[in-house]
Amino acid sequence: MIKYIIRRLLQMIPVFLGATFILYFLVYALPGDPWAGRCGDRECPPAYVEAFKREYNLNEPLLVRYALYMGRLLQGDLGRNFRGNYVIDELIARYPTTLKLALIALAWTAVIGITAGIIAALRKGRFIDHLITVSTLVVISIPVFVIGAMSQFAILKTGLTDIIAVTASAGTLQQLILPGIVLGSLSVAYIARLTRTTLVENLRADYVRTAKAKGLTRQRTIGIHALRNSLIPVITYLGFDFGSLMGGAIVTERIFNINGIGGFIFQSITARDGANVVGAVTILVMVYLLMNLIVDVLYGVLDPRISHD
Amino acid sequence: MTDAANEPATQVASAGQPDAVGVQADERHASLWSDAWRDMRRNPLFWICVGLIAVFLVMAAFPTLFTRADPEYCILSNARQAPSAAHLFGTDIQGCDVYARTIHGARASILVGLLATLATTTMGIIIGTISAYAGGWVDTLLSRVGEIFFAIPILLGGIVILYSLPMPDKQPLLLQVGKVVMAIAVLGWPSLARIMRSSVLQVKPNEYVQAARALGASPLRVITSHILPNALAPIIVVATINLGQYIALEATLSFLGIGLRPPAFSWGQAISQASGLGYIVNTPHMLLFPSLFLSLTVLSFIMLGEVVRDALDPKLR
Numbered sequence: 199m200i201k202y203i204i205r206r207l208l209q210m211i212p213v214f215l216g217a218t219f220i221l222y223f224l225v226y227a228l229p230g231d232p233w234a235g236r237c238g239d240r241e242c243p244p245a246y247v248e249a250f251k252r253e254y255n256l257n258e259p260l261l262v263r264y265a266l267y268m269g270r271l272l273q274g275d276l277g278r279n280f281r282g283n284y285v286i287d288e289l290i291a292r293y294p295t296t297l298k299l300a301l302i303a304l305a306w307t308a309v310i311g312i313t314a315g316i317i318a319a320l321r322k323g324r325f326i327d328h329l330i331t332v333s334t335l336v337v338i339s340i341p342v343f344v345i346g347a348m349s350q351f352a353i354l355k356t357g358l359t360d361i362i363a364v365t366a367s368a369g370t371l372q373q374l375i376l377p378g379i380v381l382g383s384l385s386v387a388y389i390a391r392l393t394r395t396t397l398v399e400n401l402r403a404d405y406v407r408t409a410k411a412k413g414l415t416r417q418r419t420i421g422i423h424a425l426r427n428s429l430i431p432v433i434t435y436l437g438f439d440f441g442s443l444m445g446g447a448i449v450t451e452r453i454f455n456i457n458g459i460g461g462f463i464f465q466s467i468t469a470r471d472g473a474n475v476v477g478a479v480t481i482l483v484m485v486y487l488l489m490n491l492i493v494d495v496l497y498g499v500l501d502p503r504i505s506h507d
Numbered sequence: 508m509t510d511a512a513n514e515p516a517t518q519v520a521s522a523g524q525p526d527a528v529g530v531q532a533d534e535r536h537a538s539l540w541s542d543a544w545r546d547m548r549r550n551p552l553f554w555i556c557v558g559l560i561a562v563f564l565v566m567a568a569f570p571t572l573f574t575r576a577d578p579e580y581c582i583l584s585n586a587r588q589a590p591s592a593a594h595l596f597g598t599d600i601q602g603c604d605v606y607a608r609t610i611h612g613a614r615a616s617i618l619v620g621l622l623a624t625l626a627t628t629t630m631g632i633i634i635g636t637i638s639a640y641a642g643g644w645v646d647t648l649l650s651r652v653g654e655i656f657f658a659i660p661i662l663l664g665g666i667v668i669l670y671s672l673p674m675p676d677k678q679p680l681l682l683q684v685g686k687v688v689m690a691i692a693v694l695g696w697p698s699l700a701r702i703m704r705s706s707v708l709q710v711k712p713n714e715y716v717q718a719a720r721a722l723g724a725s726p727l728r729v730i731t732s733h734i735l736p737n738a739l740a741p742i743i744v745v746a747t748i749n750l751g752q753y754i755a756l757e758a759t760l761s762f763l764g765i766g767l768r769p770p771a772f773s774w775g776q777a778i779s780q781a782s783g784l785g786y787i788v789n790t791p792h793m794l795l796f797p798s799l800f801l802s803l804t805v806l807s808f809i810m811l812g813e814v815v816r817d818a819l820d821p822k823l824r
Contacts, residue, residue, distance in 0.1 A: 216655030
């Protein structure tokens with residue numbers, strides 16, 4: 199087991215290096231000056247360009263620059279933004295809000311998605327199954343920002359604003375409930391479909407027939423035998439999803455005016471503050487990679503069929 | 508599809524060596540598609556999707572068939588009017604006709620979807636096929652490189668790419684579309700290459716492929732006339748679904764102000780402009796119509812992909 203975890207960790211290193219290199223390359227090696235847009239709408243003065251080149255080692259060859267950048271990144275140094283603040287400090291101040299939002303989304307995804315998936319699988323081919331399958335498709339097709347705006351519209355029109363907040367500038371738990379639901383809506387649909395597919399597959403498996411044949415009750419056959427096995431891919435997907443929810447938060451936080459990492463990225467795009475955009479995105483990609491690693495390891499632990507050698 | 512598939516069989520037959528295996532495989536292949544076609548023809552969902560897609564494609568190609576109004580003719584004093592006979596969908600904050608802008612907005616969105624799908628699918632087919640056919644170190648290298656690109660979520664990577672590219676004011680539409688397509692293509696190909704790789708690996712050990720090789724066909728010929736026709740089904744399904752998702756992705760990027768920017772206009776931009784609590788309450792029409800068109804387009808492509816998949820692979824039902 200330990201060997202398996204270590205091997206996964208080692209396999210992660212080239213992917214991690216490669217992904218950060220691509221991001222670095224995209225920012226600093228594409229045509230266009232990396233300092234463009236750092237001085238607002240004006241051209242940057244030559245003195246600034248010189249200082250910028252020195253600070254980011256732009257006179258060195260690409261690989262050396264990348265190594266130096268990685269060294270700083272590993273120490274948590276993402277550079278400084280327009281206002282002269284360290285990007286990492288801005289992110290540290292904002293991550294609790296985004297984390298809360300993602301956790302709300304995850305909880306709602308897990309409860310509703312798995313329940314809907316189980317219902318659809320057990321009533322396969324009936325009306326409720328078709329209803330759930332079609333509605334997941336519809337949810338998948340409507341972009342998150344449309345769902346967000348529509349939900350705001352519905353709540354404002356029905357006058358429920360006292361119970362459910364439509365903006366979340368303070369980031370309290372009560373304010374984050376609607377954004378969390380909106381953020382998780384896409385995942386609910388995916389989880390419901392995944393649960394349905396795996397459960398339907400497992401209900402047809404030999405071991406379920408055996409369980410039925412030896413006289414177990416329906417609850418026990420489905421609850422203990424089929425469901426537990428079906429939930430393995432679902433749980434791992436949830437972990438994987440957590441990483442992407444942090445990214446999806448960009449859109450949701452913009453709609454609900456939440457001052458988390460996503461909202462920060464959006465504000466920085468609008469203000470054309472490159473250091474913020476790139477720093478925050480790099481961190482989100484790293485969180486995503488880390489979650490994938492954890493999911494991989496978890497999968498190995500949960501499913502004994504995965505080889506640990 | 509069937510023409511291309513029948514060709515190798517006739518070639519082999521005319522060479523004076525009727526290859527029973529090859530003919531059989533091609534018949535099975537033809538019946539796979541004709542089975543699927545028979546299935547789909549009877550499915551009303553298929554016709555609904557195809558109909559909607561046809562309407563949106565015509566709208567993208569010839570917007571003037573649907574509206575005579577000029578989407579760029581905006582009168583500020585007419586801003587934020589509710590739908591009326593003169594402005595079917597009302598007017599937006601600039602006083603432009605929402606109906607005209609929604610109809611004309613189809614072009615950018617659908618162009619991005621089509622070109623991005625074309626780019627990622629072509630890259631996926633080429634890289635996946637080479638990877639699976641060559642095997643060995645080529646396969647390892649391509650798979651590892653794909654893994655690295657796969658590790659970057661498209662939305663996040665797309666933001667960085669589009670942010671890093673120069674973004675001058677008043678860029679022509681095609682250039683802007685090209686940038687978004689490039690961002691999607693750079694990050695989107697690995698998942699398609701994976702699918703292609705595994706389906707080529709399934710087809711490769713078949714006897715008709717061995718036979719073609721034994722007869723001395725060149726690798727290019729083996730791939731194009733024996734492997735590809737039999738390995739394309741899974742990637743076509745995913746490409747159809749992706750097309751819808753790329754349209755949604757473009758809208759998301761434009762919504763964030765980093766995808767398509769003025770003078771280009773798309774549904775994502777219109778929705779971005781119309782969101783905000785004040786607008787949502789007072790002028791919901793500005794939000795509703797572009798959202799409806801966008802969602803319907805995405806839905807019809809994703810649904811079509813699902814219908815095709817169900818028809819091609821009855822096991823999934």
